[in-house]
Amino acid sequence: MTSNDQRRIGWGILSTGHMATVIAQDLALLSDEAALVAVGSRELSKAEDFAATYGVPAAYGSYAELAADPAVDVVYIASPHNDHYPSAKLCLEAGKSVLVEKPLTVTDAEAEELVALAQDRDLFLMEALWSRTNPLLRKAAELVGSGELGPVKHVAASFGFAFDGDDSHRLLNPDLAGGAILDLGVYPVHGVNLFLGEPDAVLGYGSLASTGVDAHAAAVLSYPATDQRPAATATVLCTLETTPPTRLEVFCTGGRVVIDFFIKPESIEVFRGTGHDVEPEVMITQLPGLGYTFQLQEVNRALRAGENESPLVPWADTLATMRTLSRWRTAVEAAAAADRES
Incomplete structure (x- = not known):
């Protein structure tokens, strides 16, 4: 076109x-x-x-x-x-x-x-990654990126549910590249990437399902200081064994942003200040249909503009996230192997 x-x-x-x-x-x-x-x-x-x-x-x-x-x-x-x-x-x-x-x-x-x-x-x-095309998540990234809330010190993101299906289901089937990290962990890692980029170090922990794929995984990510920001940390959690809140929180030196159900947010809370009595500013949006229209419209826009990648889900961030997911999976598998040997 x-x-x-x-x-x-x-x-x-x-x-x-x-x-x-x-x-x-x-x-x-x-x-x-x-x-x-x-x-x-x-x-x-x-x-x-x-x-x-x-x-x-x-x-x-x-x-x-x-x-x-x-x-x-x-x-x-x-x-x-x-x-x-x-x-x-x-x-x-x-x-x-x-x-x-x-x-x-x-x-x-x-x-x-x-x-x-x-x-x-x-x-x-x-x-x-439909979440990255959601207007509220984009607004949160813009707000934090402006420095209005101070530098980012920590980002926490979690997503999961207690899965009770058969071992042959794609979520647990190694032949279909199943596992919590690839299916669910991609959201927390992309969410953190939006605010901090690619981590310097990944410390991963977790456990495997009977099929050998990861069923529960957590990680601590570290980010060294740069010319643009001080050192920061992040924690990510994904699981098929319990049901944590689907939440992303960004903690800055002068405030924080809380995004419940961050994979498909309809509202976010912005706390301008660090006191316990700070009242949040609430931002809301409407989700047409099932929530995928923003993603589809971005593809349509890029094709009409003759672009080969989207600034909302750029190739560099996808590749950085893939590297982080691989490091996380490797760490969880190593931890599980160590547990079996102990």
Whole structure:
């Protein structure tokens, strides 16, 4: 597409699971700027059922056929984690821009290869971190970045739930790159990254499920002093074994920001001051549909502008987050191995 092209963006969806259904629903709210024109599955019957449900003109029984459809400008990759890299690579090599469900890939090397491929082909690529496109999270980052609350000293973020499903479920299946860190931990790490960037050190702890994937994980992240800020710390928690608050808190020397349900916030609290009696300023927003419209609109905007990456979820932050997730997973696996030997 060219920067002055105002036609509707043609979307394709790869895979037909839960995330495909929510994206299809929110895309339908953007009919003035985008259209869902094709869906692909490894089973034609599933693609045809999905197409019938959501009014999609074209249904394909292979991902390659979807990527070859000339009506498709951008493909949303909705497949399990282990498939993100090969499917995104397939679409990029076919000349399609891609929005890849988080995490972008399973390894640092795969993520770096996809970014290099998108850059080489001058194609748009974005990790589908919908939380970073939410107006309130962006406002919080802008406020903290302005220095109005003083330098950041600590960020704390947690996300999890008690999962009681079968071991074959993708969350616990090692063949599908399951585990709490890749599925849930990506949110706390991206949340911290928004305010502090990439950590200097990662101390990780946790435990493994019976399938061998991480089921409960916590980490302490450290950030050395720079010319722009003093030294800082962060803590992140993700779990499939209990239900902590889904919360992100930013502690500055002159105040703090509290974001409940930070993956999909509808309000934030800003405390201007450090006393216990400080009353918060509350900021609110409305979430159209299921909350994914902001993310989809950002992709549409970038494609119309001829950009190959989004400033809201830039490649550098996705790669930094992937490195942190890898270090966290390695630390948890090492801690679990040490426990088994003791």
